[in-house]
Amino acid sequence: MTGYEKREGARMSGNSGYRELEHSKPWQYEEGELTVTRSKAWTAPGCHIGCDIKLYTDKDGKLVRVEGDEESPYNHGRLCARCLDIKEVVNSPKRVLHPMIRNREDRGKDKWRQVSWDEALDYTYDNMMEIKEKYGAETFFFTHGTGRDVMQYADRLMYAYGSPNMTGLFSGLSCYVPRIAGMSCTAGSLYIADCSQAWFDRYDNPEYKVPEVMVIWGNNPIVANADGFFGHWVVDLMKRGMKIIVIDPRMTWLAARSELHLRVRPGTDAALALAMINIIVQEDLYDHDFVDRWCYGFDELAERAKDFPVEKVAEICWVPAEKITAAARMIANAKPATLQWGVAIDQTREAMGTGQAVTAIFEITGNIEVPGGLIANTQILDVMGGQWGREFLPEGMDDKRIVGNYQLMKTAMTSCSDDEVIRCLETDQPYKLHGAWLQAHNPLACMSADPKRVLEGMKKLDFIVVVDLFMTPTAMALADVFLPVCTFPERDGLSLICGIQQAGAMNQVCDPGDTKSDMEINLLLGKRFNPECWPWETVQDMFTEVLQDSGYKYDELREVSPVYVPFEYHRHEKGLLRSDGQVGFETPTGRIELWCNIYNMFGLDPLPYFKEPEPGPNSTPEMCEEYPLVLTTGARRWNSFHSEHRQIPRLRAMHPEPVLDIHPDDASKFGVKQGEWVWVENYLGRAKCKVNETFEMPAGIASADHAWWHPEGDPEKLYDVFDLAINNLVPFNPGPSGFGANYKSTLVKVYKVGEDE
Amino acid sequence: MANSEYGLLIDYHWCTGCKSCEMACSVEHDIPIGQFGIRVDQFGPWENAPDDWTYFFMPVPTDQCDLCAERTAKGKKPTCVHHCQAACMEYGKIEDLAKKLTDHPKQVLYAL
Numbered sequence A: 001m002t003g004y005e006k007r008e009g010a011r012m013s014g015n016s017g018y019r020e021l022e023h024s025k026p027w028q029y030e031e032g033e034l035t036v037t038r039s040k041a042w043t044a045p046g047c048h049i050g051c052d053i054k055l056y057t058d059k060d061g062k063l064v065r066v067e068g069d070e071e072s073p074y075n076h077g078r079l080c081a082r083c084l085d086i087k088e089v090v091n092s093p094k095r096v097l098h099p100m101i102r103n104r105e106d107r108g109k110d111k112w113r114q115v116s117w118d119e120a121l122d123y124t125y126d127n128m129m130e131i132k133e134k135y136g137a138e139t140f141f142f143t144h145g146t147g148r149d150v151m152q153y154a155d156r157l158m159y160a161y162g163s164p165n166m167t168g169l170f171s172g173l174s175c176y177v178p179r180i181a182g183m184s185c186t187a188g189s190l191y192i193a194d195c196s197q198a199w200f201d202r203y204d205n206p207e208y209k210v211p212e213v214m215v216i217w218g219n220n221p222i223v224a225n226a227d228g229f230f231g232h233w234v235v236d237l238m239k240r241g242m243k244i245i246v247i248d249p250r251m252t253w254l255a256a257r258s259e260l261h262l263r264v265r266p267g268t269d270a271a272l273a274l275a276m277i278n279i280i281v282q283e284d285l286y287d288h289d290f291v292d293r294w295c296y297g298f299d300e301l302a303e304r305a306k307d308f309p310v311e312k313v314a315e316i317c318w319v320p321a322e323k324i325t326a327a328a329r330m331i332a333n334a335k336p337a338t339l340q341w342g343v344a345i346d347q348t349r350e351a352m353g354t355g356q357a358v359t360a361i362f363e364i365t366g367n368i369e370v371p372g373g374l375i376a377n378t379q380i381l382d383v384m385g386g387q388w389g390r391e392f393l394p395e396g397m398d399d400k401r402i403v404g405n406y407q408l409m410k411t412a413m414t415s416c417s418d419d420e421v422i423r424c425l426e427t428d429q430p431y432k433l434h435g436a437w438l439q440a441h442n443p444l445a446c447m448s449a450d451p452k453r454v455l456e457g458m459k460k461l462d463f464i465v466v467v468d469l470f471m472t473p474t475a476m477a478l479a480d481v482f483l484p485v486c487t488f489p490e491r492d493g494l495s496l497i498c499g500i501q502q503a504g505a506m507n508q509v510c511d512p513g514d515t516k517s518d519m520e521i522n523l524l525l526g527k528r529f530n531p532e533c534w535p536w537e538t539v540q541d542m543f544t545e546v547l548q549d550s551g552y553k554y555d556e557l558r559e560v561s562p563v564y565v566p567f568e569y570h571r572h573e574k575g576l577l578r579s580d581g582q583v584g585f586e587t588p589t590g591r592i593e594l595w596c597n598i599y600n601m602f603g604l605d606p607l608p609y610f611k612e613p614e615p616g617p618n619s620t621p622e623m624c625e626e627y628p629l630v631l632t633t634g635a636r637r638w639n640s641f642h643s644e645h646r647q648i649p650r651l652r653a654m655h656p657e658p659v660l661d662i663h664p665d666d667a668s669k670f671g672v673k674q675g676e677w678v679w680v681e682n683y684l685g686r687a688k689c690k691v692n693e694t695f696e697m698p699a700g701i702a703s704a705d706h707a708w709w710h711p712e713g714d715p716e717k718l719y720d721v722f723d724l725a726i727n728n729l730v731p732f733n734p735g736p737s738g739f740g741a742n743y744k745s746t747l748v749k750v751y752k753v754g755e756d757e
Numbered sequence B: 001m002a003n004s005e006y007g008l009l010i011d012y013h014w015c016t017g018c019k020s021c022e023m024a025c026s027v028e029h030d031i032p033i034g035q036f037g038i039r040v041d042q043f044g045p046w047e048n049a050p051d052d053w054t055y056f057f058m059p060v061p062t063d064q065c066d067l068c069a070e071r072t073a074k075g076k077k078p079t080c081v082h083h084c085q086a087a088c089m090e091y092g093k094i095e096d097l098a099k100k101l102t103d104h105p106k107q108v109l110y111a112l
């Protein structure tokens, strides 16, 4: 990890402080018979990371191999199995290679008609315009899945069309959005663990400090690779002496190497965090100076935390009191301590209270904006914020956004309450919906709670477009038009990584055939809806405009990619975190608000709070008789990105079927054995998976894989998605703020699948 | 077969079981699904004593490992070593690698 030189950008204009990497070779060069092109891995297929890669092509322009770029300060040459197998994705015989149209009455049937792009786009445009003219643009909504590279273009297409309604059909927007919204309200921006990712020379940077302790809360980062966080940085840091505390019911590889492992009952993280806050306050371990100068509402927080004595919380969370106390002390005494948290925080109805409680631990111990602590995210373009192109949304339209009475969402967000969208689909209130655009989104298999409700609701729509790489259960069930996208080696692109942002050039190296990138599709169509909103001739021109602030043109970026956004520590002391240039944080009081004025204004609890997850052993004990096992879902696997990669043989072979990880004692209680197909069932529905008896799970808590379907199955049975989707067990039911839903905590029973099922 | 002068040193204490080595090897050498040039075995998790767990992974090269002869001839690292996410694999002369075995425990040296 040496040899990275820092040099000021050699570009013509733009903000100073952007940094570019010095490479030993040009962005494209010959190696023997092959051409090597430096690029970034990004959608499609999906990922949240964007590793630096080298794509090798032969003289016919065929992709021969991919390698991690060893000069990358981001992934240091390393790649996970998914990118290593990208050739199999690019060349997959299962890809949809031409646009297709299907009659509305044939939805759910494998009766497609291959068409030209002109015909597909004309047909799409005409149908979308008809709905707009007849019923109003708001009656046509847009969706995208996760993946981070498509969302801003989907948003902009929606604004060009004139609709305010972006949704994920995802109860409580339960992935990162609650944490981002929560941190923005309480601390003015999103904070992330400082793993030296802002520096080219990484762990050796003289300003950087290896954290003494990292708390890994509600995720398994080495597998998950979430949001610009290359999970194996944790391993790099452990090699450099960092200790870890793992808060997770599962015995993960990291947990087995932790100083403390708190096997928390799913959905009770807020109680655990409040108990730690109480200990830190009672034992006077908090950072008085930081709290006095930069925090607001400390006394109120301390008072609230008193309601969470450690003995009581130990019973709630199923974690021994001594471990909770030891963890609180260890965090408070570490200089610095940092937090790598995950989606478990969002996937509870009380996501806002939970996120606020967890971050407060690190705020009152002064770990904000310090090297090796938690640092404010920097960005060229807020890809998740829905702001790009929002000025083109016609006036008054935002009032029609489907957001119900969720005032915080209405004010702080640009998207819908997805739970209100489902209600709207079913009740036609506040108005009847007529069409949808789904991009990189397979809600029947993934993301959506209660997918049968989604299917029934969506069936009523007059016109549905799906933009995707492969045929999916969602497209088979619902699409009237299928627009096929290309993979990342087949397109140019701009990778803007969440977290500490960099801008990276993705370079096309092979022929996309009759498929197009998401960006090109949206540019072609967006132009027709509103040419002012999409003024560019080419996607490359569009990327140059996004890069404006950096001063690089897209072509220049190819040479120097990745460029890093300016970064320094202690920005709150230098007036770099507020838009008015004052010191402090971008909150109403200018301080980190432990008692949050914005929450209070919107009628939400201004302090972190805990409520028992429902259903659960404490909230609905009567249910335990029939459903005695606590179930969590959604653990990440090495071989797939949510519902993707199921049709890629090498990757599928690594984890061929959905699995129920269950303690052997629980398995024998239910009379099921290793490798057997079982139904996992709760009050709402059931899903099939294969038993994996393992001590990874503690007795009493099991874990089921998410986002399963069988691409090899019958298309007209929707690839078995309704047998396999664990979200059959998850209701649409968000928390009081509209954010957060219980994807990760329910009560179930388990029984063998019958012979003919 | 490869000669026996070179080998792989694996600091398996840090091996996370990510299987990038398996996949890198398989795609580089076009190894059929179900066969491996290197395979990662899992041990555990089991609880040796309260709060003391065994849970580790052990990558084992097979007869199909040629130590990436084609790559190493060009001065490149074997693809498993290059892509190992935990950066816990090293390729080199056995006599050099052997000296590192005494640095710390939980390493394994494969002479191939």
Ligand code: SF4
Pocket (backbone or CB within 6 Å): A041, A042, A047, A048, A049, A050, A051, A078, A079, A080, A081, A082, A083, A084, A225
């Ligand atoms: S994390 Fe894996 S899939 Fe994502 S970009 Fe990196 S190597 Fe590719």
Ligand code: SF4
Pocket (backbone or CB within 6 Å): B024, B025, B026, B028, B029, B037, B038, B061, B062, B064, B065, B066, B067, B068, B078, B079, B080, B081
């Ligand atoms: S050295 Fe090459 S052939 Fe041997 S296991 Fe590693 S990748 Fe496979």
Ligand code: SF4
Pocket (backbone or CB within 6 Å): B010, B014, B015, B016, B017, B018, B019, B020, B021, B022, B040, B057, B059, B080, B083, B084, B085, B086, B087, B088, B089
């Ligand atoms: S690539 Fe490295 S960390 Fe991953 S399984 Fe192989 S040896 Fe272990």
